[in-house]
Amino acid sequence: MSTKKTSLKDIAQKAGVSTALVSYVLNGKEKESRVGHEIAQKIKQIAAELNYQPNHLAKSLRSGKTHTIGLIIADISNPFFANIARVVEDEAKHNGYTVIIGSSDENAGKSRDLLNVLINRQVDGFIIVSAENSEEQIHYLKEKNIPFVLLDRYFPEIPTDFVSTDHYKASYEACSHLIRNGYQRIGMIAYDSQMFHMQERIRGYKDSLRDNNRHFQKSWLKEVRINTIENGVKAAIDEMLAADRPVDAILFATYSLAINGLKYINELRLNVPADLAIVSFGQAEVFELYYCPITYLKQPIVLLGQTAVELLVKKLKNNLNEPAQILMKAELVERASSTAKPVVPT
Amino acid sequence: MSTKKTSLKDIAQKAGVSTALVSYVLNGKEKESRVGHEIAQKIKQIAAELNYQPNHLAKSLRSGKTHTIGLIIADISNPFFANIARVVEDEAKHNGYTVIIGSSDENAGKSRDLLNVLINRQVDGFIIVSAENSEEQIHYLKEKNIPFVLLDRYFPEIPTDFVSTDHYKASYEACSHLIRNGYQRIGMIAYDSQMFHMQERIRGYKDSLRDNNRHFQKSWLKEVRINTIENGVKAAIDEMLAADRPVDAILFATYSLAINGLKYINELRLNVPADLAIVSFGQAEVFELYYCPITYLKQPIVLLGQTAVELLVKKLKNNLNEPAQILMKAELVERASSTAKPVVPT
Structure with missing residues (x-):
């Protein structure tokens, strides 16, 4: 970067031409004008020597790019x-x-x-x-x-x-995987959100249960508010485990929900997957640190x-x-x- | 947001005044002008009704804010x-x-x-x-x-x-903590960087060793390149452990270095802290998932x-x-x- 800003006028003075002509050349319009090739080159060279920085803001207003x-x-x-x-x-x-x-x-x-x-x-x-x-x-x-x-x-x-x-398919596949692996009562912890991607994740989970002849229980799906995530996840897990027939697997709809869930599962000294199987939407790096490597949906x-x-x-x-x-x-x-x-x- | 952009002209037409006057008023110059209070209010009201959005770009060029x-x-x-x-x-x-x-x-x-x-x-x-x-x-x-x-x-x-x-003090404190807790040969894995904060972390580590009467060994400090971090950390740990008297503790200079290190320490089936004690510059959330909670420097x-x-x-x-x-x-x-x-x- 140069220490002082070079103006078109500076270039014009050094080249011995008008400021308008410098502007013309430096804006790439020399072909339209009758400026000779030589003088155009000279102007460009002086601009380079003086480290001329065009005013992008003004330029943007004109070119729109x-x-x-x-x-x-x-x-x-x-x-x-x-x-x-x-x-x-x-x-x-x-x-x-x-x-x-x-x-x-x-x-x-x-x-x-x-x-x-x-x-x-x-x-x-x-x-x-x-x-x-x-x-x-x-x-x-x-x-x-x-x-x-x-x-x-x-x-x-x-x-x-x-x-x-494809949030629907991802969730569908994760739930079907748990069913194939013998888990009976699969819960899901999601965000309480009307966003389409979240609704799709929930829909995929429910459709997988249905297609695998499992009867979805309302108490299996917990929707947690994002701004009370820590306590929300704890309460969700507590409720899921307090049921007569507690869930034996949880699908976490996001990485943050999973992190909070895993921390609490550690506190409860539950054994993954013997007590509770886990699948999460994902972020590989972190899950690799957990004592039991976490199955996750790797988004592309x-x-x-x-x-x-x-x-x-x-x-x-x-x-x-x-x-x-x-x-x-x-x-x-x-x-x-x-x-x-x-x-x-x- | 309105669906079409309101111009000064639109406002002028509706108010029955000149565009220049509208511009004057909306730029907060009505006191300088001789515009009556009533007409100024009228212009502002119409601008609000039409959801007029000033052109911030042009405005910024004038006000500089x-x-x-x-x-x-x-x-x-x-x-x-x-x-x-x-x-x-x-x-x-x-x-x-x-x-x-x-x-x-x-x-x-x-x-x-x-x-x-x-x-x-x-x-x-x-x-x-x-x-x-x-x-x-x-x-x-x-x-x-x-x-x-x-x-x-x-x-x-x-x-x-x-x-x-204060990167120097943080690192000094981490190393002194390891020494107080009985670790004898404390290694550090840092980035190969001339950045002052990284050099300060290294200096704090070395000064702590010196002040605690430990003789710093060159082989204890490994500087890893950021773009080959995974293999760099593995090689660093291999070398540190292959020594005649291997390190019994490692201070990781950054969170990313620690994540890579912990993954590899898992692969090696080393037991933290019995085989190797760990302190890292830090990020709490992730470290809480590790089977052995990681001591870390919590930056404010x-x-x-x-x-x-x-x-x-x-x-x-x-x-x-x-x-x-x-x-x-x-x-x-x-x-x-x-x-x-x-x-x-x-």
């Missing part, structure tokens, strides 16, 4: 989103874009503020992990023709481009992030000709926390 | 930074500021690009967790009088405002983030009258992974 992508994620302190943000950044850089990130804290109001701030900062487009109740913002972006791609979460009733894990973080950038860049270049609605498969990584239950003779 | 803070962190996928980002956001919002985040991936070039992008987007000031070799950028910000506060990492040779953990994430925002906001309001260089204490949370070693008769 900033090569900046706004990434709005639901919660930056959640490792899933933090990791996906890293992927988006890498892939964007690869495509010549810089990423500016904002975190909505799962709060629609904050998400709206961030969108406004970033629209005013002239980002070219958005990648958004939506917060609950933010449908209006999606409609707004559509009406304004602001390019965006939804990531990980989408609104089924709003036609948009998105790339997401890298592919999700890369594809979101790819779709957005295509849109920005007007190369995306049809709606892209991509569901990706989560991989069930089977480990010790859900191994086949020994068959006890009755 | 955007109420936006740029936060540049070293690596968004590191939970320490992701959590601190969350604190900065909360505290900034509390003060009426929105935060835009960029992650430098510990890369000075990327950090410089981000600074440029955000300066061009007219943020009011920066909070920065510096990447290695980014001193030049700090000099640049100082020369340009762009307000900033360094967070967690600083350059001792550049006078700046900063708020940081909330206080660090809040203080950084507080200092920056004071600077932005020209209320910071003297340099603020704040070192905060990390708390050593003592747990089972470093309990007192049973004294074996020799």
Whole structure:
């Protein structure tokens, strides 16, 4: 970086031409003008020598291109989103874009503020992990023709481009896996949220029970509020275990729910999987530290992030000709926390 | 949000006045003008009814205030930074500021690009967790009088405002704790980095050994490269254990180093702390899942983030009258992974 800002006037003086001509050349319009090649080269060379930095802000106002992508994620302190943000950044850089990130804290109001701030900062487009109740913002972006791609979460009733894990299938597969391995009463701890991805995870669990001829019990499904997660998870587990016929397996709908659950299961000195089998939506790194490796649903973080950038860049270049609605498969990584239950003779 | 953008002209037409007058009033200049109070009120009311959104970009160019803070962190996928980002956001919002985040991936070039992008987007000031070799950028910000506060990492040779953990003291305390608890040969696994905070952690470890009359052995300190962390940590542990008199305790200089180390220690079926005591710089949540709770240095994430925002906001309001260089204490949370070693008769 230079220590003082070079102006067009500085360049003009050194080159012995008018400021208007310098502006013309440096904005890539020399072909339209009658400027000779030689003088154009001279101006460019002087600009380089003086380390001229164009005023991107003013330039953006004219060209409407900033090569900046706004990434709005639901919660930056959640490792899933933090990791996906890293992927988006890498892939964007690869495509010549810089990423500016904002975190909505799962709060629609904050998400709206961030969108406004970033629209005013002239980002070219958005990648958004939506917060609950933010449908209006999606409609707004559509009406304004602001390019965006939804990531990980989408609104089924709003036609948009998105790339997401197939939450329904992942959950369905996890529950079916537990049933196949001999678990009888499978509980689920989810968030108390109307977000579609959460509802899909619950639906997958219930449909798997039904398709495997298990009768879903209301007491098996616990929906915990995100802002009282620690006590919520404890209460949920207490209730599940206090039943006449307690659950023998729990499917955690998110990584944070699982962490809280595993801590409490440790406190209760329950043995995984003998007392309680565990499957979680996932984050590998942490689960590997647990004494009993945890079976988890590995979301395709890298592919999700890369594809979101790819779709957005295509849109920005007007190369995306049809709606892209991509569901990706989560991989069930089977480990010790859900191994086949020994068959006890009755 | 309204569905179509209201222009000054729209308001002018509805109010039956000139566009210039509307602009005058909405930019808060009605006192300077001779506009009557009544007509000013009318214009404001119509603007509100039409949900007029001022063009912040143009406005920022005039006023130089955007109420936006740029936060540049070293690596968004590191939970320490992701959590601190969350604190900065909360505290900034509390003060009426929105935060835009960029992650430098510990890369000075990327950090410089981000600074440029955000300066061009007219943020009011920066909070920065510096990447290695980014001193030049700090000099640049100082020369340009762009307000900033360094967070967690600083350059001792550049006078700046900063708020940081006292990395030296934390490391000193961790090593002294291991010595007090009877461990004889204490190793340290750190990053191969010239960053001051990393060097301070190493210096604290060495000084603690010296002050406790232990002779530091070169083979006890392993410096691992961040981009080959997994194999680097494995090799470091292998070498430390293959020595004639192997280490009986390891101090991990970062959370990521510890996670990799603990995974490998599990693979080796070593018993913590009987075979190897562990202390790590830290992140509580994950360590609680380990079979043997890990002693860790709890960095004051909330206080660090809040203080950084507080200092920056004071600077932005020209209320910071003297340099603020704040070192905060990390708390050593003592747990089972470093309990007192049973004294074996020799």
